[in-house]
Amino acid sequence: MKALLFGRSECSTVVQRLGAYVDGQLHDSRQKQLEAHVRDCPRCAAELQRLLALREQMRRNLAVSLPGEDAARFWDNVERKIHKAKSPPRWGADRLREMFWFYPKLWWASAAVLGTTVLLFTADMVLRPSMPPPTSLAPIDAQPRTVIESVEGGPNSSVVLFSTPDQQLKIIWVLERERS
């Protein structure tokens, strides 16, 4: 099961790094892991052999075509790049990919976290009790005042609205009709 899930991914990563391995650019831990994989994987071993043969062929061609001064400068550059590449990997996509490669259980853990999140979000949406209608009012004036929004009398009464001259008091006056 593990081989089915992760074998193809592991080979793919190894193949991507074979070039760096052949050039000696992998740092020690990666180099050891890659060698361990190649020992057990004939396909990757064959790819490694192919790259080694190609490298040997290129080296021969370069030795023939490059003059001594240019060749020296070329190999200086190569060695500088190798030195730079051997520094420990920084955090980023490569480091993350490496973590998932070393610890395959992280795939399961990530899937579990994602699934739980989706499940909880769905449950929260479905089970959350419906909220009561909002009870807040429209924005009010800075000056405190009383507002009569609606008023009606009864079957035997009518109403009159008025206020004090300073508008401080709003008054609803009920006029009872004469009873027969």
Place this chain on the structure above:
Amino acid sequence: MTTQRLHIASGWRGRGLVIVLVLVLVPFLRPIQLAAAPPVATVTLQAQIFLASNPNQPGAPPDLRLASLIAQLRKALPYSSFQPFLPAPSGRAEVGKVWRTELPGGEVQKGRVLELTPTAIDRAAIQIQARVVQAKIVQGKTVSETLVNTTVRLQSGGPPVVIGGPAHQNGVLVIVISASAP
């Protein structure tokens, strides 16, 4: 030795996963808890009732605590005397719940009632439905009749609204309604 180290490392990874799961769960638990116990908005209501009249002889001097309010009423209403009914009824009501208090007068004993229902509340404004209902006898039966039904918006602890006019004794009732929210 290497196996032991791997075992310890695996244990730490397991604890790490538990921590990650807990961190994912926590934000979901909080809204569910809040939704289970929503806060209940409560309004404090007060109805100061006066008997407004024009007596031939001056009545008792007004209560000093109500002097300012009575002065305002005198400016607006054609009555010289405002005798308060003390103590002023007051109570608390949740939004949507009715608070009732008995009013003096009416054809039927204890048949006149003021009903106040806070219908909405904001930080500083309270919307209230106010009704004055009174019982009367029609063809030998007691029936309830609405005198006035109004919806007002008051500032919490701010100026009141006044409902006046129902007849009582030799004058009329004046009901001064105020509200405050915590």
